[in-house]
Amino acid sequence: MLNQILTAQSGLFTNVLTCSRRAITExxxxxxxxxxxxxxxxxxxxxxxxxxxxCMFATLYRFDSVYHGLFKCNLRRILDYPNLWNYLKDLYQRPAFKATCDLDCIKRGYYTSMTDINPNQIVPKGPIIDFDERHDRDARQWHRASLSATADTNNVRAEGGRLEGWDVRRF
Known part of the structure; x- marks a missing residue:
């Protein structure tokens, strides 16, 4: 499963830059x-x-602000997927995830370094995304079976943009 996510991430950059309709569809x-x-x-x-x-968090967190506009992956936004959007908010609202996030820095990095697709290096001001908006993941019935697993993940420490040994900014 992780390999599928990482393959999808690397494929996104390779294929989107060539404006492949097939890649966008996939x-x-x-x-x-x-x-x-x-x-x-x-x-x-x-x-x-x-x-x-x-790994999925890093991709979803950037998607609406970077991939949607810069790479023209604009069929839908993550906001348009109820489960992905609530999953993203659920993860973001954990202190260890939130501590690794700087969307303005991420946007500046992408929009100013990819001069072949953004030659004027214009960094958009938006979109405005409320990652702190209430999510529905706690209220779901399947959540009862995972309460013990969830309790452990709420106490994961974040230091210097690292989450349990993973630098979320590198994905």
């Missing part, structure tokens, strides 16, 4: 699939937070 087919998975379970691999969730 990307959104995968998002549709993960939307369905997250309708059935709290995390990508079941009832526990895993490395796959950390």
């Amino acid at each position: 990307l959104f087919e995968n998002l549709d699939r993960w939307e369905a998975v997250l309708n059935q379970q709290r995390y990508l691999c079941g009832d526990r937070l895993t490395e796959a969730d950390i």
Whole structure:
């Protein structure tokens, strides 16, 4: 599963830069699939937070602000996927995840370094995204089975942009 996520991430950059309609279609087919998975379970691999969730978080966190506009992956936003959007907010609202996030820095990095697709290096001001908005992941029925796993992940420490040994900014 992690390999599928990492392959999707690297494929996103390779294929989107070539403006491949097929690549965009595949990307959104995968998002549709993960939307369905997250309708059935709290995390990508079941009832526990895993490395796959950390990798997916980094991609989803950047998607609406960077990939949607800069890479023209604009069929839908993550906001348009109820399960992915609530999953993203759920992860973001954990202190260890939130401590690694700086969306303005991420946007500046992408929009100013990719001069072949953004030659004027214009960094958009928006979109305005409220990652602190209440999510529905705690209220779901399947959540009862994962309460013990969730309790452990709320206390994960973040230091210098690292989450349990993973630098979320590198994804």
